[in-house]
Amino acid sequence: MEANPSARAAQGRWKMVESWGARWPRRCSTAARTACCGSRGAALNTVKSRTLEGKRIVVTRASALSKELRQRLEELGAEVILLPLVRFVEPENTHELDCAIRSLEQFDWLIFTSANAVTFFLGRCRALGYPPTVKGKEIAAVGSATRLALEKEGLRVSFVPAEFSGAGLAAGLGEAVAGKRVLLPRSDRAGEELPSLLRKAAANVTEVVAYRTAGPETFDRSLIESMLNGQADAVTFFSPSAFHEFQSLIGAEGLAKWSSGVAFAAVGPVTAKAIRGAGLPVAVEADEATAYSLVAALERHFSAPEIKRGGSTTEAV
Incomplete structure (x- = not known):
């Protein structure tokens, strides 16, 4: 039976995620x-x-x-x-993404739901001349692949949920995002579950399209x-x-x-x-x-x- 979300959050909210090598054998x-x-x-x-x-x-x-x-x-x-x-491509219009990048100091949390979001978001940071550093920001990743993509860029991940899903991410963060400004870079086809749950947790969420999902050429x-x-x-x-x-x-x-x-x-x-x-x-x-x-x-x-x-x-x- 799935663990109670609040219990799961209490167990893992501020613990650093297990290493990939520790999780994988199980x-x-x-x-x-x-x-x-x-x-x-x-x-x-x-x-x-x-x-x-x-x-x-x-x-x-x-x-x-x-x-x-x-x-x-x-x-x-x-x-x-x-x-x-x-296939994954850059957004046709990057205005909102660019504004978010130029205003990174305003956000408390960055939440990434895919390795693609990491790649395109940091790529756009570089294109604008902003070094991909987020000093003083908390970073959450939806799963191990996303965490690895962030760590390869030298970024420290504060939280990865036990359940690799938007619902697991929102439940695990819980009160940690209450009253905080959260930036959520993601696909143009991403669902509304995660931002909705974060807002229910009293987070101030800004969604931006970091990349588009397109059909095959x-x-x-x-x-x-x-x-x-x-x-x-x-x-x-x-x-x-x-x-x-x-x-x-x-x-x-x-x-x-x-x-x-x-x-x-x-x-x-x-x-x-x-x-x-x-x-x-x-x-x-x-x-x-x-x-x-x-x-x-x-x-x-x-x-x-x-x-x-x-x-x-x-x-x-």
């Missing part, structure tokens, strides 16, 4: 952990357990973010089909056709935007065909909700909203008894 299998940690001390070619051997897995993530995920999946024996359905229709013909076992989604792009490309008839033939895999509850909202089952959902956790969830799914091609299952006798 979250994923040995095989996934080994495959995902090549740059952290374990060589990728040391993976012995090929738990996804022969599985065809579609990755719809933006091309710039797919390299490591593809490598992990292939090390576990999967055949990876790249089908980037979203080019698209290979033959990939969709091959997948519709049963040539894929799972398709992974890392955002509602990616799923909605997929939905528009494949059409209602294609979705109906896929629902019984391919395992839909979601990186987190928000993405899973978008898939279920289209009337489709989610066969695989990560325990926490990271690529590492999704790999582990795929392993568990395909190692379950009587998994058939496409992810449908029968009970073990």
